[in-house]
Amino acid sequence: MICLGFLGASSVRVSNELGKGNAKAARFSIKVALVTSVIIGILFCVLCLVFSDEISSLFTSSAQIAESVSKLHVLLAFSVLLNSVYPVLSGVAIGAGVQSTVAFLNLGSYYVIGVPIGLVLGYVAHLQIRGLWIGLLSGVVVLTLLLSYLTWRTDWEEQVHKAADRLGRFFLEPPKESDENSNLA
Numbered sequence: 001m002i003c004l005g006f007l008g009a010s011s012v013r014v015s016n017e018l019g020k021g022n023a024k025a026a027r028f029s030i031k032v033a034l035v036t037s038v039i040i041g042i043l044f045c046v047l048c049l050v051f052s053d054e055i056s057s058l059f060t061s062s063a064q065i066a067e068s069v070s071k072l073h074v075l076l077a078f079s080v081l082l083n084s085v086y087p088v089l090s091g092v093a094i095g096a097g098v099q100s101t102v103a104f105l106n107l108g109s110y111y112v113i114g115v116p117i118g119l120v121l122g123y124v125a126h127l128q129i130r131g132l133w134i135g136l137l138s139g140v141v142v143l144t145l146l147l148s149y150l151t152w153r154t155d156w157e158e159q160v161h162k163a164a165d166r167l168g169r170f171f172l173e174p175p176k177e178s179d180e181n182s183n184l185a
Helices: 002-020 023-050 052-059 063-070 073-095 099-124 128-153 156-170 176-184
Strands: none
Touching (some): 002 023, 023 073
């Protein structure tokens, strides 16, 4: 949930910087959000690897279930790490105004790549939950790579101009009366 907060924060921060016309600050905001989120992701990834047996026992009193769940600790750790990166990249793309691209990338990554791979690995290769999880993780990997490429290839100066155009369409000049009235108060 922390990294999903980074999605919202990076979206707002990038869009605000683009709206102010500051592409350099937008790029700096992206770097700060990514580095912070990756550090948090690595921290929780390591915690998942180190405390794999203890994590599963937090949620069940059954030794058999705890043992089965603790065998999935590597997938959990990798999931935590990936889920710390792609929300920030999604937020950056949304803040840059390419929401529809993010939506299509999400749909394609999960439903065209992740789910079919998961179904094949889970049911055809008989990997069960591990196969389903690997399939969905493959979708997250593809999504993260695509969003990284999108962020890297974005011309932020051009995005500033596009943001200014969007603002120009919706910005209304305040009436002159309000300026005079505020001086009287």
